[in-house]
Amino acid sequence: MAGYEPKEIERRWQRVWADERTWEVANPGQPGYEEGKPKSYVLEMLPYPSGEPHVGHLKCYAVGDSIAHFRRRHGFEVIHPMGYDSFGLPAENNAIKTGEPPRVATERSIESFRRQFREWGISIDWSRELATHTPEYYRWTQWIFLQLFENDLAYRTEAPVQWCPKDATVLANEQVVDGRCERCGTEVVQRNLEQWFFRITEYADRLLEDFEALESWPEHVITMQRNWIGRSEGAEVVFRCDEVDLDFPVFTTRPDTLFGATFFVLAPEHPELERLVAGTAAEAEVREYVNRVGRESAEERGAEDREKTGVPLGRSVVNPVNGEEIPMFVADYVLMEYGTGAIMAVPGHDSRDYEFAQRFGLPVKRVIAGEDPEAARGDDGLPYPGDGEMTGSGRFDGKDNREAYDEIVAWLGSEGRGRPAVNYRLRDWLVSRQRYWGAPIPVVYCDECGIVPVPEDQLPVELPEVEDYAPQGKSPLAAAEEWVATDCPRCGGAARRETDTMDTFVDSSWYFLRYLDAQNRAAAWDREAADFWMPVDQYIGGVEHAILHLMYARFFTKALADLGHLGVQEPFANLFTQGMITRDGAKMSKSKGNTVSPGDYVERYGADTARTYVCFMGPPERGGDWTDEGVEGVNRFLSRLWRLCEEAEERTQAGEPDAAAEGQARELVAKAHWAIDKATRDFQRGFQFNTVISAVMELVNDAYRLKDGLYGTDEGGAAVRFATATAASLIFPFAPHLGSEVYERLTGDRVWERPWPEADPDLLASDTVTLVVQVNGKLRDRIEAPAETPKEELLRLARASEKVAKHLNGQQIVKEIVVPGKLVNLVVR
């Protein structure tokens, strides 16, 4: 008998799947389309092709592929495509270092990913493959940009933006982590620049509301997005500064504390600051303060234990609720980018305002009764952030603050001094990048006509070849003079092309739609094809995309639906986030030298072992630590299944197992049905692949234990063959090559063409049960009893047990609990 040779087996089946194009599916109306079959769109996040795939990729695609196989065998027409998110900084930075064009390095990496996906045996419909850096793809990225532009969802404006000095480009808010560039870790600085934005804030409420429409997303991902959008309801209230004849609106979530406002604070970037202090005694000090704050990084400014700082302006505003004049300050704890960049300060009921008041000796006024022992710092129990009866609030005194809330806002409204308002933390999505390796933004600038979109029939605006990829504070494209100089599509006069490129997150915000009609040369996708396949039924990827990619893709889907290009509001009905694999308890990184190359393990143990191992390590949504011993354990299991197959093929006959079999034959067949049942349920219950695989291991273990006693008879042999083929069928989603091989050898059939097996309920039920006997809740004996034994008989058996009698030792039984089929508990006193 030959040993388990995964290489040979895997090559053989990979050839079959490639030659027969097994995993390709047709759109409605195309040849090969099967009417009436339900569809399922199974999608893993597309990889960013840089170097070679790592274990994170292996896990993601192993998990997704097992789901695709499971669904196919449940009668679904499964679309399972693959592509590459192939624009982006790393390829460009590599180009700057080595001089190798980004396209060359990227395409080499794509080739490597493609080869490994085939070697892993992932069931991909290759006819739908795409790469976002190809003109065939980004032509449509540009088309979407124009769709947004023409519908006022893309706009160009000057705004304070986050600039990474190292990568020499602006970044979206979402790409700044702790005040640092997400990619390179450099501290970002604020700059005022004219940039392209997508109006995602327009969709803030719908992005929040439609969480309801999702079938199954991890709760923490929804929470993260909800926090990121950061919706808060409140009111806008106008404070007036008569001295300079200016109104200062503020946003507050606590209009009920308006009577407690004792001072007023502007952000250092506030545009009216200059006017307020020009020519006054405060001017020099304010200017110095603003400059100092401007030099500080976002990280310094946001530091937790930072003392409150600020400077009085020597001006005051009038509180609209009581006419009180309150002094104005500039302080960096007020942020220009949130609300109106100005706040009313209520030190009695806000801890930050309280801190500031303490430092500057400002009055603290209580306007809500109540005490919060946790938050209170002052002697009088202030600041108090909670609810209670209003006090010191004129006509509102004595009212419950929550009840008075709307009343105050309505009253202010009638006076023209306020209105209900909603604020978001979410900012519009900044999409322009001063970099080379991305999709050009398809607009031109004409002295006569201004910003002019490139007409659709002139797309794509192709990325020109350049010599120097290094950014010089503007896009490297600016150096491609011949490309930049163009004619205005509107007036025909001289014009210049936009030289910024799009954020790569734009590319990946719609790729799941292109798969549906990847060869379409006339449109980004056919509406009918999109209506048929969308939404993605199961999306799989890393949790690191919880905010960025997943929120942008949701926004795109809604915008495209509004423009009539799609019939769904949400792209991903179900989301599964896989946990990260570590090594020696630490995140893998080249600098730590603890990376695992999937290729090496596939070479040594085969793809089936590598794939099954990452699914067996633990629940896939959680992380796990990679160990070579664990890999070997899984390899041992697959080898055992292989040897069992070899032996069964030789020593048993093909055919169905005997339903009337008894004894060990029945035991093994029953175990196979138990494994079917458990594997199916655990698969459906949140993709608990680790226990699915352990059930198959148990089945194989039992087959080994029983096989030598079964080979002699027809019914025994049939039981072994059935158990082995069943194990192959159940392990197929994880180890598709070995599963196919074993199943074909024992049944003559191709396992992926066979429906997923169903457990026979008759074989799941056992004739006898092990009755657990407890005394006062403690296990004292186990008794075998027929399954249908009545309660009284079970009690009699329990009392008759010698072991039980010892623990009863003459005490009186005060209570008897019988759970039929499970246990008897005797309570004594």
Place this chain on the structure above:
RNA sequence: GCCGGAGUGGCGGAACUGGCAUACGCGAUCGACUCAAAAUCGAUUGCCCUUGCGGGCUUGUGGGUUCGAAUCCCACCUCCGGCACCA
């Protein structure tokens, strides 16, 4: 600070609706096969006491509910992730 998630053998983890805690895998020990080793097959393996039979203890800690708690409730501790001067 706020919001999530998690604490179970030497290790990764299992336990469905409150009912046999520790499935499966790793590691370890012993045995068979072998001249030998590897591979393979088989047995043992939570901790403590006991020669044995057997007994006691055990799911982060403390309390509660219950005939019965890893599971439900209360308080606390630790770790991981996200957000954080957001008015």
